[in-house]
Amino acid sequence: MRSAVRFPLELPVAVHAHRERFEATTKDISAGGVLFTMDSVVDVGSVIEFSISMPAQIIGAEQDILVKCVGRVVRCSPDGDKCAVAAVIDEYKFAR
Numbered sequence: 001m002r003s004a005v006r007f008p009l010e011l012p013v014a015v016h017a018h019r020e021r022f023e024a025t026t027k028d029i030s031a032g033g034v035l036f037t038m039d040s041v042v043d044v045g046s047v048i049e050f051s052i053s054m055p056a057q058i059i060g061a062e063q064d065i066l067v068k069c070v071g072r073v074v075r076c077s078p079d080g081d082k083c084a085v086a087a088v089i090d091e092y093k094f095a096r
Contacts, residue, residue: 004030009058015085016049017042017073024085026052033071033089037082046073048087051095066095 006028013036015022024038029052042048047070054065075086 004032006030006035011052011054014051015042017046024050027084031089033074033087034069035084035086037079037084039082041083042073042076042085044073044076047071048073050087068093068095 007030008028009026011026011029013024013026013034015024015036015038020040022038022040024036027035027037029035034050034052036050049068049070051066051068054061054067056062056064059065069089070091071087071089073085073087075084077084
């Protein structure tokens with residue numbers, strides 16, 4: 001049973017894992033986690049850092065908000081020609 005509502009949002013996300021930077025796209029976001037697709041496999045249990053620019057019109061703000069997160073990969077599975085990566089969010093901060 002999920003503890004938070006998931007919002008289906010497709011947003012670009014920059015993911016840092018294993019000292020590399022990857023481009024990804026979110027599929028859905030909740031207060032506790034995120035699901036995104038990317039070209040690379042990330043090991044379950046890996047600590048990742050990722051940044052998501054939340055559009056102002058979606059969150060009801062005057063300007064876009066950059067959210068910087070630290071999380072852990074809980075699932076990585078094939079999704080067509082990409083990988084679907086699910087991560088819990090352990091820490092986050094608003095950068096602007």
